[in-house]
Amino acid sequence: MLKFEHTRHKPPTALKEERPLVVACSPLRSNVNLSTIFRTAGCCGVREIIATGNAKLVNKIARDGAESVNLTVKNSLPPVLKKLKDEGYALVGLEQTTHSTPLAEYPFPKKTALVVGSEREGLSQECLNLLDAVVEIPVWGMPFSYNVATATSMALYEYCRQYPAG
Amino acid sequence: MLKFEHTRHKPPTALKEERPLVVACSPLRSNVNLSTIFRTAGCCGVREIIATGNAKLVNKIARDGAESVNLTVKNSLPPVLKKLKDEGYALVGLEQTTHSTPLAEYPFPKKTALVVGSEREGLSQECLNLLDAVVEIPVWGMPFSYNVATATSMALYEYCRQYPAG
Numbered sequence: 582m583l584k585f586e587h588t589r590h591k592p593p594t595a596l597k598e599e600r601p602l603v604v605a606c607s608p609l610r611s612n613v614n615l616s617t618i619f620r621t622a623g624c625c626g627v628r629e630i631i632a633t634g635n636a637k638l639v640n641k642i643a644r645d646g647a648e649s650v651n652l653t654v655k656n657s658l659p660p661v662l663k664k665l666k667d668e669g670y671a672l673v674g675l676e677q678t679t680h681s682t683p684l685a686e687y688p689f690p691k692k693t694a695l696v697v698g699s700e701r702e703g704l705s706q707e708c709l710n711l712l713d714a715v716v717e718i719p720v721w722g723m724p725f726s727y728n729v730a731t732a733t734s735m736a737l738y739e740y741c742r743q744y745p746a747g
Numbered sequence: 748m749l750k751f752e753h754t755r756h757k758p759p760t761a762l763k764e765e766r767p768l769v770v771a772c773s774p775l776r777s778n779v780n781l782s783t784i785f786r787t788a789g790c791c792g793v794r795e796i797i798a799t800g801n802a803k804l805v806n807k808i809a810r811d812g813a814e815s816v817n818l819t820v821k822n823s824l825p826p827v828l829k830k831l832k833d834e835g836y837a838l839v840g841l842e843q844t845t846h847s848t849p850l851a852e853y854p855f856p857k858k859t860a861l862v863v864g865s866e867r868e869g870l871s872q873e874c875l876n877l878l879d880a881v882v883e884i885p886v887w888g889m890p891f892s893y894n895v896a897t898a899t900s901m902a903l904y905e906y907c908r909q910y911p912a913g
Contacts, residue, residue: 585844585875589892594885621897626887645890678751685908709751718904719760719911721792724811726755727900731787734897735904738884742851745885 593626596747600626601692602740603670607658607699607708608634609729614700616642617730623649625737626747631665633658662696662711670694674715675736676704677726681717689740700729759792762913766792767858768906769836773824773865773874774800775895780866782808783896789815791903792913797831799824828862828877836860840881841902842870843892847883855906866895 604622609615615632616639622630623646631653638647655661662672671690675697696712698704709715718727718735727735770788775781781798782805788796789812797819804813821827828838837856841863862878864870875881884893884901893901 583845583872583876585840585842585846585878585881586872587869587875588843588845588847589869591843593891594887596887600887617894617897620890620894623889624886624891624893642894649889674751676751677754677757679749679754680751681754683911684904685911703753703755706749706752709753710749712751715751719907720790721760721762721766721907721913723789723815724786725759725790727790728783728786728808731783731897731900734893734900738850738901738904741885741887745849745851747887 596626598747599628600744600747602627603629603631603665603694604697604733605631605658605661605665605694606633606697607704609636610700612637612639613642614728614730618733619643619646619650621734621737622646625741627737629653631655631661659707659711662708665694666711671714672696672712674704674709674712675732676715677717678709678715681715684716684718684736684739687714687716689743691744693740695736697729697733762792764913765794766910766913768793769795769797769831769860770863770899771797771824771827771831771860772799772863773870775802776866778803778805779808780894780896784899785809785812785816787900787903788812791907793903795819797821797827799827825873825877828874831860832877837880838862838878840870840875840878841898842881843883844875844881847881850882850884850902850905853880853882855909857910859906861902863895863899
């Protein structure tokens with residue numbers, strides 16, 4: 582008998598309810614990064630991504646994430662964050678800042694907007710000022726910074742670890 | 748006073764000792780994926796990646812990960828796994844299989860070789876037969892499978908969460 586056998590393409594884990602989790606992105610330079618975030622978000626059961634700037638999906642990369650995750654594109658992030666806050670979302674930035682919490686130690690509020698910075702500049706100070714919390718992923722070696730899609734994937738994984746059933 | 752201020756480019760978290768963690772990759776179709784894994788591995792303090800097939804790094808993507816992580820390229824994965832097992836590594840596959848453990852519930856042995864499958868076929872049955880354990884990342888929605896570099900990043904994050912100081 583085989584110890585481990587492939588079970589690819591099996592049905593996904595069911596969620597008890599829709600995840601009240603939104604990803605809000607600063608203007609990204611790379612639509613490859615945005616599309617990678619889309620694919621991961623789709624797999625994690627996230628229903629909405631709000632992107633800013635010249636956001637366009639690369640379908641080959643986003644895969645069916647582009648169909649199951651709703652994409653809204655806005656000009657600028659601060660008004661988006663203010664609206665999300667009004668709707669009751671905790672605004673949780675993903676960044677290296679003062680007063681940040683290591684990602685693994687942060688108990689995510691269930692209703693969270695994960696706020697992601699751009700590749701080079703990260704989150705603007707105007708956005709940082711609107712946040713309720715900042716989570717930071719420890720770095721132990723070169724090149725000392727995670728790719729934005731990688732960091733976002735880790736944060737989505739951590740949120741889902743805390744809410745495995747939705 | 749600003750609540751959150753950038754601390755980018757700060758020194759990395761110190762490790763008490765080198766991480767006894769190795770990543771062993773099946774032949775990947777995409778050197779972009781391999782290079783993305785390199786950048787993440789570098790940030791996580793991983794010192795060695797063993798790749799197979801036509802592995803070549805894209806330096807723009809791997810960044811300085813290419814300098815701090817040692818790359819060994821071999822023809823085929825099974826002999827690599829046998830050697831790692833002889834050296835005392837637990838062989839932990841990242842795959843969707845029978846008898847897998849959800850990633851977040853798996854207590855990683857400190858001395859681990861994370862064994863990664865290729866984009867389309869995943870891990871071969873020959874490789875699966877050599878593994879000590881398989882970890883699986885739950886999927887809650889479309890497109891029902893994580894990109895290989897994304898999945899590897901989540902697994903590296905989880906290992907580091909369990910061993911934050913090395």
